[in-house]
Amino acid sequence: xxxxxxxxxxxxxxxxxxxxxxxxxxxxxxxxxxxxxxxxxxxxxxxxxxxxxxxxxxxxxxxxxxxxxxxxxxxxxxxxxxxxxxxxxxxxxxxxxxxxxxxxxxxxxxxxxxxxxxxxxxxxxxxxxxxxxxxxxxxxxxxxxxxxxxxxxxxxxxxxxxxxxxxxxxxxxxxxxxxxxxxxxxxxxxxxxxxxxxxxxxxxxxxxxxxxxxxxxxxxxxxxxxxxxxxxxxxxxxxxxxxxxxxxxxxxxxxxxxxxxxxxxxxxxxxxxxxxxxxxxxxxxxxxxxxxxxxxxxxxxxxxxxxxx
Amino acid sequence: xxxxxxxxxxxxxxxxxxxxxxxxxxxxxxxxxxxxxxxxxxxxxxxxxxxxxxxxxxxxxxxxxxxxxxxxxxxxxxxxxxxxxxxxxxxxxxxxxxxxxxxxxxxxxxxxxxxxxxxxxxxxxxxxxxxxxxxxxxxxxxxxxxxxxxxxxxxxxxxxxxxxxxxxxxxxxxxxxxxxxxxxxxxxxxxxxxxxxxxxxxxxxxxxxxxxxxxxxxxxxxxxxxxxxxxxxxxxxxxxxxxxxxxxxxxxxxxxxxxxxxxxxxxxxxxxxxxxxxxxxxxxxxxxxxxxx
Numbered sequence: 370x371x372x373x374x375x376x377x378x379x380x381x382x383x384x385x386x387x388x389x390x391x392x393x394x395x396x397x398x399x400x401x402x403x404x405x406x407x408x409x410x411x412x413x414x415x416x417x418x419x420x421x422x423x424x425x426x427x428x429x430x431x432x433x434x435x436x437x438x439x440x441x442x443x444x445x446x447x448x449x450x451x452x453x454x455x456x457x458x459x460x461x462x463x464x465x466x467x468x469x470x471x472x473x474x475x476x477x478x479x480x481x482x483x484x485x486x487x488x489x490x491x492x493x494x495x496x497x498x499x500x501x502x503x504x505x506x507x508x509x510x511x512x513x514x515x516x517x518x519x520x521x522x523x524x525x526x527x528x529x530x531x532x533x534x535x536x537x538x539x540x541x542x543x544x545x546x547x548x549x550x551x552x553x554x555x556x557x558x559x560x561x562x563x564x565x566x567x568x569x570x571x572x573x574x575x576x577x578x579x580x581x582x583x584x585x586x587x588x589x590x591x592x593x594x595x596x597x598x599x600x601x602x603x604x605x606x607x608x609x610x611x612x613x614x615x616x617x618x619x620x621x622x623x624x625x626x627x628x629x630x631x632x633x634x635x636x637x638x639x640x641x642x643x644x645x646x647x648x649x650x651x652x653x654x655x656x657x658x659x660x661x662x663x664x665x666x667x668x669x670x671x672x673x674x675x676x677x678x
Numbered sequence: 679x680x681x682x683x684x685x686x687x688x689x690x691x692x693x694x695x696x697x698x699x700x701x702x703x704x705x706x707x708x709x710x711x712x713x714x715x716x717x718x719x720x721x722x723x724x725x726x727x728x729x730x731x732x733x734x735x736x737x738x739x740x741x742x743x744x745x746x747x748x749x750x751x752x753x754x755x756x757x758x759x760x761x762x763x764x765x766x767x768x769x770x771x772x773x774x775x776x777x778x779x780x781x782x783x784x785x786x787x788x789x790x791x792x793x794x795x796x797x798x799x800x801x802x803x804x805x806x807x808x809x810x811x812x813x814x815x816x817x818x819x820x821x822x823x824x825x826x827x828x829x830x831x832x833x834x835x836x837x838x839x840x841x842x843x844x845x846x847x848x849x850x851x852x853x854x855x856x857x858x859x860x861x862x863x864x865x866x867x868x869x870x871x872x873x874x875x876x877x878x879x880x881x882x883x884x885x886x887x888x889x890x891x892x893x894x895x896x897x898x899x900x901x902x903x904x905x906x907x908x909x910x911x912x913x914x915x916x917x918x919x920x921x922x923x924x925x926x927x928x929x930x931x932x933x934x935x936x937x938x939x940x941x942x943x944x945x946x947x948x949x950x951x952x953x954x955x956x957x958x959x960x961x962x963x964x965x966x967x968x969x970x971x
Contacts, residue, residue: 417799419965439801443693447799449792456787457710469702470800472693514796519691 371396371522371554372416376425379408379415379578386411388578389425394556398548400565400586401558402665403575409558410450412575413524416556417447429522443471446515446553450526452507454499460486460510461495464517471518478517485513489543505536512543522554523547529564537564544568566661574668582668589664596657597637600626603649611643626653699802703810704817707780717779724772724822731765731830739837757834759855763931766827766862767924773819773870774895780818781874782887784811785963790882798965808875808959815871824863831856858930865926869919869948870895872955879962895919912938922947 372394379387387408401409414420416427418438427434432441455463461482468478486495489509494502499510508528515523528544529537545568547553559565565572566586574582582589601608609619609627616632617639629640644651659667711717734755737744741751755761788794797807835852877890898918905914915921921937922944928934929941937944 414966417965419795419798439803442799443801445799447796449795449799451792453792453796455706455793456783456791458706462706462709466702466706467796467800469694469705470699470797470802472695472699472801473691474694477691511796518800 370394370428372399372427372429372556374425374427377412377415377422377427378424379411379420380423386578387415387422387575390575390578390580392573392580392583394554394571394573396554397571398544398555398557398569400569400572400661401556401575402560402562402565402572404669405560406577407575408578409575410526411578413447413526413556413558416441416524417445418442443518444521446518446520446523448511448515448523448525448528450530450558452504453511454507456500458499459496460491460499460502460513463499463510464514467514468517473518481517481519482513485516488516489513490539504531505533505539508532508536508540509543512540516547516553520553522556524556524558526558527560528557529559529561541567562661562665572661572664574665576669576672579672581672582664586661586664590659591664593657593659594637595631595633597629597631597640598622598626598653598655598657599629599640599651600653601644601649602652603644604647608643608647608649611647612640615639615643628657693801696802696806700806700810700813703807704814707784707814708818711780714779717776720772720775720779721822724769724776725826727765727768727772728826728830731761732833734761735830735834735837759852759858759931760933761834762827762831762855762859763862763927763933765830766823766859766866767927769823769827770866770920770923772822773866776818776822777815777870777874778888778891781815781871782878782891783884784814785875785878786881786884786887789879790884794963795965804960804963804965808963811875812871815874816867819867819870820863823866824860827859827863828856831859855931858932862923862927862930865948866923868952869923872952872959873919876955876958879959915939916943916947919948919951 370393372392374390374392377387377390378385390412401412403409411420415422416429416434418434418441421435429441430444432444434441455466458466461479464482464485465475465478468481469475473481483492483495486492489512491506491509491513494506499507502510508530512525512528515525525544529540532540541564544555544557548555548568555568557565557568570585570587572582572584572586572589573580605627612619612629615635617635618630620628622628631637631639640654641651643649735757738754738757741754744751744754755764788797794807798804802810873894874887874891877887877894878884880890881887899920902915902917902921905917906912915925915937916939921939925935925937925939925941925944926948928936929944935941
């Protein structure tokens with residue numbers, strides 16, 4: 370297992386921030402979700418060794434977060450949530466400095482700084498002072514400094530915070546590339562479910578310091594066989610009115626698809642029968658699957674219910 | 679291969695030792711200071727005293743040359759422990775101004791720009807971060823205190839009036855000056871450095887940290903003088919770190935105590951000050967602060 374949490378508990382005074390967390394991640398990309406105050410950032414800080422757990426353990430790549438804190442930090446790249454830079458340093462110098470702090474020689478650190486800045490798209494701006502950068506560029510510098518020593522695990526805390534749609538798209542494509550082509554594992558902490566959905570295979574949802582859902586996103590998604598999406602060729606209006614007569618609730622969905630909710634007594638064969646009867650071609654047919662948002666909201670709802678009961 | 683033809687990729691490398699990594703703090707601070715004219719001027723001025731001291735040593739061992747210019751030899755200082763002590767005490771204002779120029783932004787800027795989580799996520803601990811920051815001023819202040827002081831001492835002893843047994847004379851009479859010179863310099867550097875780091879860690883604004891540093895060093899001397907005048911006792915000088923430093927200097931160089939502070943008390947006060955600074959620094963320099971209910 371690449372990441373393993375065992376009964377991990379973090380407490381500040383009497384306040385429990387992380388409550389007996391258990392989770393395993395074999396590698397790839399893990400999305401960390403949860404409402405504000407759920408304990409996401411505390412979990413990341415605990416993994417980085419900034420906060421000591423009161424009980425339980427966690428390990429990254431077989432290294433214990435308390436005993437091997439320094440070794441862990443040498444294989445981790447951390448992109449903090451808030452703006453973070455060093456006064457009056459250019460992007461290339463900042464990265465070189467960060468590389469040297471990781472133990473790279475000056476020559477290697479300089480080479481890597483250039484490489485990484487070109488990779489994140491700041492090659493032309495690399496000699497500019499980071500303070501003069503826009504927010505989007507600063508986000509890229511933060512990502513670059515996390516990458517400079519070639520970490521095995523990248524911890525990204527809200528990487529798309531305050532980015533415009535173009536900036537967000539660029540950042541997401543960079544993260545996807547890092548996961549797919551650069552051989553790094555990623556823990557992505559975000560409020561934006563779409564970011565996690567686009568980048569991650571696994572998800573860990575926290576609420577009030579507890580793990581309320583964990584696992585592979587695809588496996589967690591529930592398929593609802595009573596709600597289906599169709600795309601047809603033929604007389605759409607007639608087909609929809611026939612479906613309505615048989616008790617189905619129809620509406621036009623995205624990209625000219627028809628969303629059909631079958632009544633409880635009917636089965637999906639009805640759709641094929643009516644299509645044949647009306648001489649309509651069924652070009653696409655798929656059942657509704659839960660989105661990550663559905664999963665997240667359902668998990669939160671269940672957690673609230675169990676908490677109140 | 680040009681850098682623009684290489685893409686980012688993870689690769690294995692051998693990490694350098696911790697000292698190399700800590701020196702990165704000094705390297706980058708000096709890079710930032712490289713274009714600072716005030717620092718350059720201050721540095722040149724701080725070495726002017728060295729030139730003057732060197733000229734005095736030359737004059738002391740070439741009295742005939744001085745007499746030829748009609749300058750009375752008796753106005754020249756003696757080449758003894760006091761000479762080196764006075765040289766180092768003359769360096770204290772430069773040490774103070776260097777500390778004032780370089781010290782306050784060291785931690786304050788990192789706190790202001792929220793760089794601590796980013797830096798401490800690299801494989802260095804909080805203590806190593808503090809040591810790295812300490813080294814920035816330590817190396818700079820060393821270059822104007824014990825380093826030129828040692829050169830002066832070596833020059834002075836090598837040019838002493840020759841006699842067949844001058845080496846014996848040197849060993850018996852002056853050897854304590856060298857450790858005194860180094861220990862005194864370290865005491866000055868340690869005190870200024872820790873106080874500067876302390877105030878730098880207490881605020882996000884380096885200018886405010888600078889004001890606090892001035893208030894502490896100058897203000898404490900001022901208060902001690904007032905207290906000494908009001909209570910008619912020079913023991914109140916103990917409130918001033920500078921007076922404590924001078925008391926230690928006088929004991930190390932074996933000259934008459936002018937501060938009325940017993941050396942043991944002066945050591946105790948300074949060690950207490952250093953411990954206090956380290957204690958506060960250990961609580962202030964953290965990647966994240968936890969506010970307990």
